[in-house]
Structures are given as C-alpha cells and as structure tokens.
Amino acid sequence: MTATTEINKIISKENLVYGKTSVLLDNEMHYCPGCTHGVIHKVIAEVIDEMGIQDKTIGVSPVGCSVLAYNYIDIDWQQAAHGRAPALATATSRLMPGKYVFTYQGDGDLASIGCAEIIHACNRGENIVVFFVNNAIYGMTGGQMAPTTLEGQVTATTPYGRDCKVTGFPMKITEMIAMLPGTRFVTRQSAETPGAVRKLKKAAQKAFENTRENKGLSFIEIVGTCSSGWKLSPVKSNEWMKENMFAYYPLGTLKDE
Amino acid sequence: MAKFKGAIVVDTEKCKGCGLCVVACPTKVIELARDVNGKGYHYAHMANADACIGCSSCGLVCPDTVITVYRVKAS
Numbered sequence: 552m553t554a555t556t557e558i559n560k561i562i563s564k565e566n567l568v569y570g571k572t573s574v575l576l577d578n579e580m581h582y583c584p585g586c587t588h589g590v591i592h593k594v595i596a597e598v599i600d601e602m603g604i605q606d607k608t609i610g611v612s613p614v615g616c617s618v619l620a621y622n623y624i625d626i627d628w629q630q631a632a633h634g635r636a637p638a639l640a641t642a643t644s645r646l647m648p649g650k651y652v653f654t655y656q657g658d659g660d661l662a663s664i665g666c667a668e669i670i671h672a673c674n675r676g677e678n679i680v681v682f683f684v685n686n687a688i689y690g691m692t693g694g695q696m697a698p699t700t701l702e703g704q705v706t707a708t709t710p711y712g713r714d715c716k717v718t719g720f721p722m723k724i725t726e727m728i729a730m731l732p733g734t735r736f737v738t739r740q741s742a743e744t745p746g747a748v749r750k751l752k753k754a755a756q757k758a759f760e761n762t763r764e765n766k767g768l769s770f771i772e773i774v775g776t777c778s779s780g781w782k783l784s785p786v787k788s789n790e791w792m793k794e795n796m797f798a799y800y801p802l803g804t805l806k807d808e
Numbered sequence: 809m810a811k812f813k814g815a816i817v818v819d820t821e822k823c824k825g826c827g828l829c830v831v832a833c834p835t836k837v838i839e840l841a842r843d844v845n846g847k848g849y850h851y852a853h854m855a856n857a858d859a860c861i862g863c864s865s866c867g868l869v870c871p872d873t874v875i876t877v878y879r880v881k882a883s
Binding site for chain 1: 813814815817822824825826827828830831832849854857858862863864865867868869870871872873875876877878879880
C-alpha cells in the first residue's frame with residue numbers, strides 16, 4: 552500500500568479528532584499571520600459550541616484589531632465605542648438576564664481609554680466575562696506605545712525604548728482587577744503552545760459557567776503577540792513573549808472564589 | 809512504533825504560513841511548502857506524513873483554524 556492511499560484511508564469522517572467548530576464562520580480572518588487573536592477567537596467559539604450556548608451568547612467587540620470579531624464568531628454581537636465595551640455589556644446583562652455576555656478587548660481599548668470603565672464594571676461585579684488581550688502595543692494603528700508596553704521596549708512612539716521616567720510604568724491591570732471585591736475569577740493565560748491553549752479553554756469554560764451561575768465578573772487576560780507591531784516573525788514573537796512578557800506578566804490564576 | 813497514526817488536511821488557500829504549527833508539532837511532520845498559495849504565503853503541508861500521530865497540537869495553535877486532524881489506531 553502506498554503512503555498516499557494510506558493517508559487517504561485515515562482522512563475520513565469517523566477518524567476526525569480536531570476540526571473547525573461550526574460556531575466559527577468560514578470568513579477568512581483579516582489578522583496578520585500568527586496573530587494570537589485567531590487562537591482566542593477559536594477557543595471562545597469552541598467553548599460556546601461545547602456548552603451549547605450559541606443562541607444565548609452576546610459578545611461586545613472593542614475598537615482595535617479585534618473590532619471585526621463579529622465577522623468570525625457566529626453569535627449576536629454589539630460594537631462599543633472605544634473602551635466602552637464593559638458599559639454595553641453591563642446594560643445587556645442587566646436587561647437580558649440568562650444571556651451569556653462577554654466583552655473582547657485589547658490593551659489599547661481596556662487598559663488605556665477604557666481603564667475607568669473596566670474598573671467600575673469590575674467593582675460593580677457585573678455578571679459578564681471579560682477577555683483582555685494584552686500584546687503590549689497598539690497593533691491596529693501601527694505599533695505605538697500602550698500602557699502595557701514593557702520598559703525598554705521599542706515601539707513607533709518610543710524609538711529608543713520605553714523610558715519609565717517619562718511615560719510611567721507598564722500597567723498590571725489584572726492585578727488591579729483582582730483586588731476588587733466584585734470580581735470572582737481573575738486569571739492570566741497565554742496561547743502560544745498546545746498546552747497553553749488547552750488551559751485557556753478551561754479558563755474560558757469556567758468563566759462562562761460563572762455567568763450561568765450568576766456568580767459575577769470573570770476576567771481573563773491573555774498575553775499575546777503582535778508580530779507586525781513587534782517587527783518579528785510569528786515564531787520569534789512567541790519566543791520574545793516567553794522571555795520578556797512572562798517575566799513582567801506572570802501566568803496563573805490570581806483569584807478564584 | 810507509535811500507538812496512533814494520524815493525518816492532517818490543511819486548507820492551503822486560507823493558510824498564512826505563520827509557521828506556528830511547524831514549531832508545535834512534536835514529531836516534525838509539518839513544513840512550509842516551497843510553493844505559495846493565492847495570497848503569496850508559503851502554506852503548511854505534511855512533509856513527513858509517516859511520523860504523524862494525530863495529536864492535534866498543530867490544530868490547537870493554528871490562528872486561522874485551517875488544520876483538520878484525523879487519527880486511527882496503528883495496526
């Protein structure tokens with residue numbers, strides 16, 4: 552038997568172990584090659600599919616690269632003004648109890664312009680899930696410095712590296728959020744290896760379960776890459792992230808009540 | 809001899825050639841092709857098909873969800 556016929560024998564429906572979930576639409580993603588957004592979208596779609604909550608989930612997309620998230624995940628969506636996703640999610644979850652409401656925000660959206668929104672939403676303990684994608688840069692606008700940019704990191708607006716004496720220090724939003732009594736589940740994850748993706752999926756599942764049980768706000772930070780903004784290849788970006796980002800933004804669950 | 813034999817199908821037209829699956833594969837099955845797809849990317853393909861164990865690592869890390877994984881018990 553030749554190798555090709557053997558492979559063709561393996562490739563059949565009953566042997567399928569991993570494929571695209573139907574909650575993820577067939578549209579081609581506009582993200583750059585290797586962008587972490589794609590993996591996170593997939594994980595959220597898989598969790599929604601496995602929990603069978605596709606018709607009960609409402610997402611709020613931010614301003615940033617992931618503004619077009621509504622083109623990729625087949626659920627109901629809203630699109631908020633810059634940084635205001637938690638406010639929309641608050642209204643949605645209060646007016647429509649029983650729905651699974653989540654926001655999907657980047658670091659420019661959540662940590663910068665939407666900082667007050669998220670802190671007050673967390674303090675109120677709204678019954679929502681927040682996905683916070685931290686890649687330490689403003690990706691969509693061309694790689695400028697974000698509040699989460701690491702010290703010494705070169706960006707379009709810090710060509711000699713971020714100087715903390717001038718621009719302040721990188722913001723650890725997740726640690727701040729974990730201090731607030733309104734939050735129930737606060738965790739920091741990544742998505743660069745198969746193991747990390749599995750962990751992220753478990754965290755997302757737990758977050759949506761918290762919503763179902765009316766437990767309050769679940770906050771998931773995902774440390775991600777921006778290969779275009781960092782001017783590195785996707786594989787090198789992951790290495791840079793492991794070396795530099797994980798030291799300042801350590802992975803793990805900060806709060807689980 | 810591995811307990812399982814696997815195979816992957818890559819949607820080559822949607823693949824952006826980021827190479828994350830190449831790094832994630834524990835048995836070094838995947839390589840980027842010399843050819844390019846319609847968008848000009850060197851798409852991922854099974855270069856060393858015999859070594860595939862169908863572990864789904866490539867599928868999990870693929871940002872564009874273009875990899876489908878199949879697996880059978882090795883006879």
